[in-house]
């Protein structure tokens with residue numbers, strides 16, 4: 001069998017499905033069998049060197065997709081290839097070509113100093129000495145790990161541990177890096193460091209990156225292409241700007257008045273979506289300036305304080321659903 005590597009489809013999914021059988025105890029000796037369709041007929045292609053965001057709410061099927069792409073899980077249906085390899089059939093061969101980082105779980109040895117995990121990986125992956133040293137040096141420098149190498153992993157902060165995990169995933173020069181929620185729980189500075197590193201990695205080495213995240217800012221700063229998944233289905237695949245249009249996203253103006261009042265009479269399409277005592281929430285189109293709305297409220301109401309919230313991804317997705325239901 002010859003393995004062809006289509007330049008357009010370094011990662012290829014063709015109607016991939018994953019169904020989990022779940023048994024739930026519903027009473028004494030009673031069990032109900034239920035099927036969860038975690039990934040429901042998803043097709044996409046990622047070209048070599050692309051940096052793609054894979055986003056969606058909790059339980060959408062993101063991690064399940066990543067696990068199938070590494071070979072940890074076998075698809076229930078459809079066809080999946082990474083670098084021409086069927087991941088679940090040739091998991092070990094694929095492991096030499098991919099790197100994976102799970103934000104919620106470390107691949108490092110908990111009780112050992114960070115450097116010992118790297119030494120173990122050096123041997124496990126049979127990385128040539130020179131290559132190992134060059135990659136380690138580079139990661140240590142760019143991820144600022146020098147002072148952490150002798151620290152046991154359990155003593156690292158979440159941000160430090162994440163940087164340690166990213167380095168671990170890159171020691172064997174993978175062509176693809178999957179990151180599953182790499183910025184979850186990180187502080188602003190750690191997030192910025194991780195993002196900067198990923199941007200450089202992609203630019204300098206052409207590493208293909210598939211990134212799942214809750215954080216729309218990760219995508220805004222890193223990915224020219226975004227895929228949205230919800231309930232196991234691919235809802236959108238395209239540029240981030242197009243996603244906002246597709247979801248007709250809205251921002252929220254949060255207004256604190258000096259007392260409880262009836263909903264503010266706002267000029268359409270702005271409207272009050274929630275009232276809680278003296279606080280009111282107004283939704284307005286994300287593309288529109290908040291200034292006229294703020295000016296009007298300030299002139300006509302006893303305004304104490306206000307803030308503007310950017311659209312969150314879950315709201316964008318929710319609106320995409322509404323749109324599709326209508327059309």
Ligand SMILES: Nc1ncnc2c1ncn2[C@@H]1O[C@H](COP(=O)(O)OP(=O)(O)O)[C@@H](O)[C@H]1O
Nearest residue numbers: 020022036038057058059060061062063064065
């Ligand atoms: N091993 C499993 N057994 C049963 N159900 C699972 C398993 N893994 C995930 N699921 C279910 O599949 C769906 C998708 O989960 P997941 O891929 O983890 O979502 P996400 O990463 O987008 O939050 C969820 O409903 C989840 O409960």
Ligand SMILES: [Mg+2]
Nearest residue numbers: 062063064180
């Ligand atoms: Mg997940």
